[in-house]
Amino acid sequence: MPTEGYSINTEYGHHVSAQDETAPLLGSHRAQTRTSSGASFGFSVFNLMNAIMGSGILGLSFAMASTGIIGFSILLLIVALLAAYSIHLLLRLCIQTAVTSYEDLGLIAFGSPGKILVASTILIQNIGAMSSYLFIIKSELPAAIAGFISGDHHEAWYLDGRLVLLITLVCIVFPLALLPKIGFLGYTSSLSFFFMVYFAIVVVIKKWSIPCPLPLNHTMIYMEVSNSSECTPKLFAFSKESAFALPTMAFSFLCHTSVLPIYCELRSPSKSRMQNVANLGISLSFIVYFISALFGYLTFYDKVESELLQGYSRFLPNDVLIMTVRLSILLAVLLTVPLIHFPARKAVMMMFFSNYPFSYIRHIFVTLVLNIIIALLAIYVPDIRNVFGVVGSTTSTCLLFVFPGLFYLKLSFEDFLSRQKLAACGLLVLGICIGACSLTLITVNWAYNE
Template identity: 30%
Template sequence: MDSKTRYVELQSQIDIQNLRSAAPKHSDEEGLIGSKRLNGNADGRDDLFDDLDFDVDSHPLITGESRGGSGVSGAVFNLTTSIIGAGIMALPATMKVLGVVLGFVLIVLIGILSEFSVELLVRFLVISKASSYGEVVHCAYGKSMKILTEICIIVNNAGVLIVYLIIIGDVMSGSVHHSGVFDQWLGHGFWDHRKLLILVVLVVFLAPLCALNKIDSLSLTSAASVALAVVFVVVACAIALIKLAQGTIEPPRMSPDFGSKKAILDLLVVVPIMTNAYVCHFNVPSIYNELETRSPQKMNTVGRMTTVICILVYALTAISGYLLFGNDTESDVLTNFDKNLGIRFSFALNYIVRIGYILHLVLVFPVIHFSLRQTVDALIFEGSAPLSESKKRSLALTVVLLALIYLGSTMIPNIWMAFKFTGATSAVSLGFILPSVVALKLSKTSGPGSLNATEKFLSWLMLGLAVIVGIVGLIGNIYSLSNPSQ
């Protein structure tokens, strides 16, 4: 590091320390940005942001010399793993509801908006000197909103992890309408007991990975999980192309079906399920903090590379899965791969698809669990030493959370039910509503982080669309529960 760069960073640290010692205390309800100190020069400018005279595109969230961390590729793998999880398995079913054209457009549009919201989140994490999602919301709207944000993260991540266990159980031990991998290999036996199988996987494979204290420790497993997801996509696309060449695939529906109440109801709930597939924001601060020589500009590069990968993977998976199974596509498309696909080596390919993706979920699980554990710790043990410095507290939280997730997986019937509600509530809030309202609020008082006209328009557009999707999706979910026959 050259002397000039070191001087700038040291000066920034001194300025921040002086600001903290000079700043008057304020109530939790005000939050950092809402405090009197930030509202008040006669010329309408803010004292804090006047003193923060640095380039937001190159200033790190944690000042000082970098002590190592993950590179761009490692960060891309971790962020991609945070996104590509169980949500991908529901996308062919959403394509069945929306049709190919509208489904593809929404996959691209939601991906772009999600990446924009990640950039907003990173920018205001740096400006507000926050180290977590909850803290930056606290800076904008106070402690009450911080607690609400942390609850959203807990609900979203716990729901996702429950879905992972449901999929593992469905694929390995079978479900009501589909045979499991073990049934096809070994016939009936104790492995038919779904709850027992999930418990064994949880204790033997998932718990050791979940016990790790740094997300950077999961970079290699994240890379492996992305590779397995790519294998799934390649095999699914290859099978679809072979069947297209054979002429054995029925023409897909290109537009939504409005022919029945059930079809219309499905339309109301399917977009929140798609938004759920892109939510990774809860892991963005952790990934950013462990990024080597971190800066918002570098993190934006990570976000854009991740978005391109995810859009390609999601679009190919959704289209190929829908082409293969048409109107028989299940909410978890993996369960469709239990029958003869009508091509050579069909059953071998089925095993590759199902087992490969189960391994992918096993490797993704600890990445999502990491932010869940961090958030629960911040909510319950606020003000305590960092979780990475307390192995006993970390282990205790891990055990309790895994036990609760296991219980949830035994109570929720299918992934469609879980995704419908988390997608319309916590997922749409974390991915789109909160980043936009935080940016719109903090940009009024932050000179280096002010939004330009295009960014303001996109923020308002994202906020409006997210609120509509959330409200409509929630109403549709409630109606579908009260009228199951529709």
């Protein structure tokens, strides 16, 4: 979820005023603050963590349930290390080519097709991020409304998540996405990072508020512990649900389109200094992710939902802390989705209307089409894990692993047998294998469920 201060860096490597409609959000769904003297080391770490942490945190407990505690820990650590290494490759390319945006790396490497490929990948990633946020609105907003209204809510219209989603989209998201100025959204959406940290803290606290074994129903009828092993955590696990684990992790650690602009804004910039920013940001994000995933899993075990908040909504429907977390995340989502429209719309304009002057009719039409697409995805995709799985195994994997390795092999002047190029080749092959295998297993899982 994004944050933004005095100006927004564009995806195309230059700075524009935060009041300029053409300024897209940093990375897949981020922007960051810039000051005249450059961003400090600590603030750059904050910006990068803000770029990393988003809706993926809600799916990591489910990933742990499908891989086991140790299995999840190993996979999450591998993804974090590979993310840090791919940032290392991007920084080396930035120094060698003097390019400060992901799209321009694609342009230098493979010409206009390369730039279009990167832009379309970022567009799909943004659509996936927006649809995951709308899915959260669909699943959590009805419960939030019911929590503030006393009486019988059975069959009330505001408990229909799809209807509430459409009303929210039409009345809030679409008008905000149409605005030519987005500065105030950038300021307020910076709170979303703190909402994620608050969410992790509440997950830890509420570990002891839900009994295990879980109640069979809402009247708190309990299963006998002696007849169940559901309260025993699994160290390793493998099932058809495990296919969603790696893509969800890749989705959760994606920040690479933000790295080069953050590097350009870093005070006293150097490759080693920016690498330290990346290493610290990824490490702290890893800790927050792991803590929330671990305590979420130890609360629900194999009954953990693919969207973690749904479990708390079921067993602690009127809990004050859960209600505040729900409202915080809903607020962050409502302010983030319109902001993500800007880079998504910018990518569409660049790919299809780059030779045309600005038109309000085209502006409205593209925004409307994007809203329709993400609404259809949020309404008809039955489970948020499907969004994490498909987007994570395709665009997230490309931006995280495939493109950094591919661009380094193409643009670096080093000998092919050099250590860096061999490692880049390994990153490329590994990214392709992870994406292809995950997408194949997810497809098989869908067919199996059918």
